[in-house]
Structure formats: C-alpha cells, structure tokens
Amino acid sequence: xxxxxxxxxxxxxxxxxxxxxxxxxxxxxxxxxxxxxxxxxxxxxxxxxxxxxxxxxxxxxxxxxxxxxxxxxxxxxxxxxxxxxxxxxxxxxxxxxxxxxxxxxxxxxxxxxxxxxxxxxxxxxxxxxxxxxxxxxxxxxxxxxxxxxxxxxxxxxxxxxxxxxxxxxxxxxxxxxxxxxxxxxxxxxxxxxxxxxxxxxxxxxxxxxxxxxxxxxxxxxxxxxxxxxxxxxxxxxxxxxxxxxxxxxxxxxxxxxxxxxxxxxxxxxxxxxxxxxxxxxxxxxxxxxxxxxxxxxxxxxxxxxx
Numbered sequence: 654x655x656x657x658x659x660x661x662x663x664x665x666x667x668x669x670x671x672x673x674x675x676x677x678x679x680x681x682x683x684x685x686x687x688x689x690x691x692x693x694x695x696x697x698x699x700x701x702x703x704x705x706x707x708x709x710x711x712x713x714x715x716x717x718x719x720x721x722x723x724x725x726x727x728x729x730x731x732x733x734x735x736x737x738x739x740x741x742x743x744x745x746x747x748x749x750x751x752x753x754x755x756x757x758x759x760x761x762x763x764x765x766x767x768x769x770x771x772x773x774x775x776x777x778x779x780x781x782x783x784x785x786x787x788x789x790x791x792x793x794x795x796x797x798x799x800x801x802x803x804x805x806x807x808x809x810x811x812x813x814x815x816x817x818x819x820x821x822x823x824x825x826x827x828x829x830x831x832x833x834x835x836x837x838x839x840x841x842x843x844x845x846x847x848x849x850x851x852x853x854x855x856x857x858x859x860x861x862x863x864x865x866x867x868x869x870x871x872x873x874x875x876x877x878x879x880x881x882x883x884x885x886x887x888x889x890x891x892x893x894x895x896x897x898x899x900x901x902x903x904x905x906x907x908x909x910x911x912x913x914x915x916x917x918x919x920x921x922x923x924x925x926x927x928x929x930x931x932x933x934x935x936x937x938x939x940x941x942x943x944x945x946x947x948x949x950x951x952x953x954x955x956x957x958x959x
Contacts, residue, residue, distance in 0.1 A: 822909055
C-alpha cells in the first residue's frame, strides 16, 4: 500500500507550476536546493537533513545515496529548469518537494531595501522574505498582546535546511551554552555574524562557492525571554517602530512559539573577497606609478638611457 501511495504522489506533480516557480523565483529555488544538498552531504546528515523527502524512505530508512545520485546528475540551476520536462516523475517529485515547501514560501527581496530597514546590518548578497503558510494562534496572540523585537541567528550552512523547514527549535540548544539551554539570538547583527559558519556550497549553485546564512526573526517580548550581555542598542524592525531596548546583546528563548523567521540573509565569501580585491587595485596601481616615476627620475635610469 505504501508503494502505491508513493506512485500516486509522483503522478501529482504539476509540471507547469514547477516550471513557473523556476521562472518567477530562480534564486529562491537555487538557495533551497543548495541548502538541502549541504544538509544531504554533511557528516551530520542524520540530524540536519530533517525533514527528508518521504518518498525516499523505505521501512523507516532514509535512502541518502539514492537522493545524492539524483542531485549529482543535475547540471546548473538554469539547465535544470530547461530539463524539467525530461525528468522522471520521481525526480520531479524530489525537486518539487525541495523548492515548494508546504511550510512556507521564500521570495527574494531587494537587498538595499532590507539594509535600509535594518540599519547596521552587513550587506548580504541576497535576501529572502519568508512567508509562513500556517498560522500559529499562540504566537499571534502573544504578538498582539506584547509586541516583538527583531533579532538575528547565525549557524552553520548545513543547518539551514532544517532551520527553514522546522523553525528554530529549543531541543537543539545545549545545556553547556554560555547562558544555559535555549535558542540564542542577538539584537545586533554583528553578534550573529560570529556564529555564521561559511561552508562549501553545492557546485551547481549560482550563489557562490562558499556561503553563509543568517536568519532575521521576530521574537515575542515575553517575560521568559532572557536579555543577556552588555551593549547599548536600538532595534530597527520593519514590523515594529524603532524603540529603546534593554542594554543586552543576546536573547535566549525557551519556547519555540515565541519566534517567527522573517528573512534569510545569504552571504558569499567570493563576493566579499572580490570586493576587497577591487578596493586594493587602485592603491596598488598608484604605488606602482610612484615607483615607476621614482625610477624614471633616478640616476640609474639616466645612466641607462645615455
């Protein structure tokens, strides 16, 4: 019966809708496929590759090798879009499961718009707005009563497939953490950047060879949320007007329902390196010109040409 159900699911993939998704949101498809592949190829995949496509689970065992073979057969993201009509139903089902999550929709937004709304944030290469499909009455009730702060969370690249699909989860907090068990966020983006861990990306992605991610979240102003660490900050959020906050750097949250992910910020190591090199080029050129002029005016040069 289980295999028959899987066959029926494979036949339900809407090819036209999948092609439209690639056409309208190519970078959203790219980042979701890339993050899933990073989790799939991680040595921690039994933990971070969760959820896993259910139609590749047989007798409770996840068929990692089979999914890896499919991903290795793909070309670039643009080529994948063109090849969609030629893929088998099984491959189409896998792609659809990754790029069309049931939990949320991910859409790219202008980077400059985000940076304007959130002052002091290091400019990402790409920003995605995350819209949840399902309501959370408990979160929405607390938000209405207490309001929210906007905070940042950084982690390893391989963790973001699970973070986006499952949300930030208290169960992954460690009792040995600096301020006890819980979900750690910061009101200051530079603090979250310290926990951003760059990782090798899927070699089919157009986003860069080495990537890192941060999520921007709304956090309910509940009395159980701990504010720890010293700093004077002012929160800037597009969801709530700017306001003075406690002089703390960290938020430690012990309830999953107090957090809602709003944005995914993607950083490329190559872009940052290229930017630094671009800045050094005029300086190097100027130094080379000065050296040439000094040589031209030197007695050695005059002696050489005479």
